[in-house]
Structure formats: structure tokens, C-alpha cells
Amino acid sequence: MGASQLALVxxxxxxxxxxxxxxxxxLHVGFYSRSCPAAESIVRDAVKAAVxxxxxxxxxxxxxxxxxxxxxxxxxxxLIDSGDTSERLAKGHEGVGGFDIIEGxxxxxxxxxxxxxxxxxxxxxxxxxxxxxxxxxxxxVPTGRRDGLFSSxxxxxxxxxxxxxxxxxxxxxxxxxxxxxxxxxxxxxxxxIGTTACFFMGERxxxxxxxxxxxxxxxxxxxxxxxxTCPNGGDVNKRLPLDPMTEFTFDAQIFRNIKDGFAxxxxxxxxxxxxxxxxxxxxxxxxxxxxxxxxxxxxxxxxRDFAKAMVKMGQxxVKMGQxxVKxxxxxxxxxxxxxxx
Ligand code: HEM
Ligand SMILES: *[C@@H]1O[C@H](CO)[C@@H](O)[C@H](O)[C@H]1NC(C)=O
Ligand SMILES: *[C@@H]1O[C@H](CO)[C@@H](O)[C@H](O)[C@H]1NC(C)=O
Numbered sequence: 001m002g003a004s005q006l007a008l009v010x011x012x013x014x015x016x017x018x019x020x021x022x023x024x025x026x027l028h029v030g031f032y033s034r035s036c037p038a039a040e041s042i043v044r045d046a047v048k049a050a051v052x053x054x055x056x057x058x059x060x061x062x063x064x065x066x067x068x069x070x071x072x073x074x075x076x077x078x079l080i081d082s083g084d085t086s087e088r089l090a091k092g093h094e095g096v097g098g099f100d101i102i103e104g105x106x107x108x109x110x111x112x113x114x115x116x117x118x119x120x121x122x123x124x125x126x127x128x129x130x131x132x133x134x135x136x137x138x139x140x141v142p143t144g145r146r147d148g149l150f151s152s153x154x155x156x157x158x159x160x161x162x163x164x165x166x167x168x169x170x171x172x173x174x175x176x177x178x179x180x181x182x183x184x185x186x187x188x189x190x191x192x193i194g195t196t197a198c199f200f201m202g203e204r205x206x207x208x209x210x211x212x213x214x215x216x217x218x219x220x221x222x223x224x225x226x227x228x229t230c231p232n233g234g235d236v237n238k239r240l241p242l243d244p245m246t247e248f249t250f251d252a253q254i255f256r257n258i259k260d261g262f263a264x265x266x267x268x269x270x271x272x273x274x275x276x277x278x279x280x281x282x283x284x285x286x287x288x289x290x291x292x293x294x295x296x297x298x299x300x301x302x303x304r305d306f307a308k309a310m311v312k313m314g315q316x317x318v319k320m321g322q323x324x325v326k327x328x329x330x331x332x333x334x335x336x337x338x339x340x341x
Contacts, residue, residue, distance in 0.1 A: 026327025027315060031121070031143035036113035039143075043122055046105035047129040055248055058130040059194025060098040065127035066190065066313065067096045068120065070176060071156045073317035073324030075148030075331060076119035079103075081338040087151040092159025095197055099338065102126060106337045119337035120145035120325070124314050131310075134193050136250030137303035139311065146331035149340060160187070162200045163266050166273040176316045178309075184280040185309040188271050189302065191242040192254040196265050198230035198238045204266040206232045217269040219261030226264070240264060252302040255284040 032039035050057040068078045071087060078088050079099060088096065102122050109117045121143045128141045160172045173183040205227055208215040214223060229240045241247035242264050243254045254268070258281050263269040271277045287301045317324005332341050 027142040027144045027318065027325065029140040029142050032113075032117060036109065036116045038112050039109060039117045039121075040125055042108050042112060043105050043125040044129045046101060046108065047126050048133065050101045050104075051130065051133050056195065057098065057101060058134045058248075059190075061101060061126045061130040062190055063194065064096050064098040064102070065123045066186070067093050067159070068123050069313050069316050070159055072148055072150065073326070074120050074124055074145055074314055075324075075326050076123060076145075076334065076337060077148045077151045077155070079119055079123075079337040080151035080340065082151065082340075085153055087153055087156050090153045090156030090159070092156050092161065094199070098126075103337050106334075110335060115333050115335065118145050118147045118331075118333050120147055122337070127310070131250055131306075134248060134250040137300070137307045139307035141314065142311065144327055146326040146328075147334045147337075148326055148331050160267065163203045164270070166270040166277060169267060169270060170274070170277070176313075178312065178316075180274075180276050181280050182309045182312060184271050184277050184284075185302075185306050186313060188254055188258060188268055188281065189252075189306045189309070191265070191268055192246070192250050192252070193248060194242050195239040195247075196242055197236060198234060198240070199236040200265055201226065201230045201240075202232075202236070204269075205230060208266075215266060215269060217261055217263070217272065222262050242268070250303075252284045252287055252300075255281045255302075259285050 047057075047061060050061070064078065065074065068074050068076060071077055071090075078093065078096065079102060080086050081088065081099075087093070088099075102119065105122050105126065106117075106119060109122070121141075124141050124143065124145065128139060132138045158172060158175070160169055164172070169183055169187070170180045173180070173186075178186070204215045204218070205223075206212075206214065214227075218226065225244075226240075230238065243257060244262070244264065245257060246253045254263075257263055258268055258272050261269075263272075271281055284302050315325055318327075334341055
């Protein structure tokens with residue numbers, strides 16, 4: 001190989017290294033600060049209006065971001081509405097919503113800066129704003145995601161399920177590059193707000209692990225509350241709070257509930273089945289923000305750690321060389337979140 005060829009090869013190599021380095025660098029805080037300076041405030045106002053109209057929308061917006069990120073990374077694949085094979089119809093996404101709120105924010109963004117802000121970033125920002133409006137922590141969201149070009153029910157087959165064992169939950173998070181600590185922080189942590197349908201309580205209350213009885217992890221003093229709200233064969237659409245003690249406040253109370261047998265859904269209770277995840281729950285029970293309300297203060301360990309885990313979830317795939325967040329030239333910026341361009 002001649003000197004000029006060598007230089008060419010080395011030049012190409014350097015170019016590849018630079019492009020490679022841009023993949024994780026493609027997401028950064030303030031990605032829209034020049035291209036659409038009002039982007040974050042437009043999303044914030046849309047979330048504020050939605051939560052003012054119905055407090056429950058905060059939880060809905062937090063959940064839809066999680067469901068987006070766990071299938072092909074956070075790429076707004078869950079928002080596509082293209083008939084009966086759309087990912088959003090997957091069994092693992094049962095009850096997920098907030099689509100109209102995101103679409104409303106997108107319409108305003110298209111007026112302000114057409115073709116600039118991705119639906120995937122709107123989902124990530126809206127989740128952050130929803131947490132803050134629930135007295136949870138504020139955190140900066142790295143942005144620059146692009147919207148994916150695929151949506152299929154078949155891609156959503158490995159969502160964590162409500163009646164999974166702790167081993168299944170840990171391994172499903174691990175597949176996404178998330179640790180058992182992230183599992184506790186994100187799933188336990190997020191369930192400090194919001195509700196579940198009785199639909200998800202059936203197995204836990206009436207046929208736990210095919211025993212014909214209820215989950216022994218339920219505190220006996222709490223079981224009658226749950227069975228009264230969700231009677232066997234009753235209305236599966238009836239809803240109950242995931243954290244009955246402080247339903248609308250983003251705090252660490254849920255971890256005390258889990259420890260004491262007051263977890264509502266099975267997957268939260270399972271976080272106490274395993275020595276590793278149990279020690280994480282116990283750590284936050286011993287923290288400084290039980291009962292006093294919010295995870296917002298900088299002294300709140302839970303608030304700070306939850307925020308870090310959210311940022312990590314928001315980047316699934318970036319560091320793993322697997323299908324995940326799209327950046328740079330990948331994907332597209334949709335004009336309408338429910339349709340490919
Ligand atoms: C171990 C994994 C998880 C499982 C099995 C799980 C399961 C569930 C179930 C069954 C519901 C009730 C849904 C309904 O009836 O509408 C729910 C609600 C919710 N989940 Fe999770 N979840 C998990 C992780 C997460 C994560 C990581 C987040 C966010 C970071 C999250 C946020 C929420 C929120 C905010 C709600 C309340 C939604 C509402 O009020 O409409 N979940 N989850
Ligand atoms: C677990 O729950 C899902 C619904 O989320 C259900 O389809 C499945 O049959 C349940 N598994 C068991 C073992 O009960
Ligand atoms: C359970 O039900 C009783 C009686 O209705 C009520 O006083 C109590 O606050 C409920 N506990 C929880 C945790 O919801």
C-alpha cells in the first residue's frame with residue numbers, strides 16, 4: 001500500500017471514528033436551542049394544560065414514554081396509527097394513552113418550527129414535565145432523537161408484563177442495558193403516581209401463580225381493600241391508584257408500600273422478592289422523602305436517582321450497538337406523530 005493510499009485509509013478511518021463518536025453525541029441537552037428555541041416551552045405548556053384539565057394525565061404521559069423506549073428505543077414507534085398491525089395495539093401496551101396530547105404539542109411545534117422537533121423528543125420532554133408537575137425532580141433531557149420508520153405489533157412482544165417474576169423483569173431490563181437498580185427506580189419509582197385497571201389485578205388477587213388464591217405478599221389488612229375494589233369477575237376497567245397513600249405526589253412512599261405489603265400490582269410487589277432489588281427498595285425507604293411529599297428537593301436521593309435512570313432509559317440502544325434511539329441521518333422528523341411522512 002502506497003503512502004497516499006495509506007493516508008486515504010487513515011483518513012477514512014478517522015472519518016468513521018468521528019461519525020461513530022457522533023452516535024451517542026447525537027443526543028444532547030438543548031439540541032433545539034438554535035433550531036427551535038421555543039421547543040421545550042411549547043411542550044411544557046401543552047403538558048401543563050393537559051394536567052390542569054385532568055391530573056391523571058401526568059401519569060399517562062410518563063407511561064407512554066416508557067412504552068415507547070422499550071420497543072426499538074425511544075423513537076415514537078408507539079404513536080403510529082396505521083391500522084391493525086400498529087405497534088400501539090400490542091397486548092404489552094394495554095392501556096397506554098396520551099397520544100392526543102403529544103399530537104397537540106406536535107401541531108403547535110409544526111407551526112413554530114416546521115419539520116424540526118421529533119415526536120420521540122416530545123415524548124421524552126413531556127414525561128419529564130409530567131414528573132415535575134407531580135412534585136417530582138426536574139432534570140435536563142438530552143434531545144436530538146429522530147422518529148423511527150417501523151411500527152409493528154410483532155416488535156412489542158417482550159414488554160415487561162405485570163405478572164412476570166422478578167427474574168423475568170430483571171432480564172427484560174438487562175436486555176435494554178438497564179440494571180436491577182434501574183428496574184426498581186423506574187418501575188417502582190414511576191408507580192408513585194397513576195392508576196391501574198382491575199384488568200391487571202386478576203391473577204394477583206384470584207389465581208396467583210395458578211394457586212386459586214391471592215399473592216401472599218399482599219398485607220392481609222390490605223387484601224380486602226383490593227378485592228372490594230376489584231371483585232372477581234367484576235368490571236375490569238375500574239381503576240385504582242398504584243400508590244394509594246400519595247396518589248398524585250411523586251415521592252418515595254411507594255417503596256415503603258412495597259416493603260409493607262401495600263404494593264398494588266404484582267410487578268411492584270416482585271421488587272421485594274429478590275435480595276438485590278429488595279436492598280434497593282430498602283435503601284429508598286430509609287431515605288429522606290417518605291411522607292414529606294416530593295422527590296423534588298436536591299437532597300432527595302430518590303428524585304436524583306430517578307432522574308438519572310430516566311435519562312438512561314431515554315437513550316436505550318445508544319451505547320449498545322443494538323436497535324435503539326435514532327440520531328443523525330437515521331429515521332425522520334415526522335410532520336404528524338401518528339403517521340410516517
Ligand atoms: C417492570 C416493568 C413495568 C411493568 C410490569 C408495569 C406495569 C404497569 C401496569 C400493569 C400499569 C397499569 C396500566 C393501566 O391499567 O392503564 C402501569 C401503569 C403505569 N406505569 Fe408501569 N410498568 C412497568 C414499568 C414502568 C416504567 C419504567 C414506567 C415509567 C418510567 C412506568 C410508568 C407507569 C405509570 C406512570 C403508570 C400509570 C398510568 C396511568 O395512570 O394511566 N411503568 N404499569
Ligand atoms: C400474565 O398476564 C398477561 C396479561 O398481562 C396474561 O395474558 C398472561 O396469561 C398472564 N400470565 C399468567 C401466567 O397468568
Ligand atoms: C382500606 O380500607 C379501609 C376501609 O375502607 C380504609 O379505611 C383504609 O384507608 C384503606 N387502606 C388503604 C391503604 O387504602
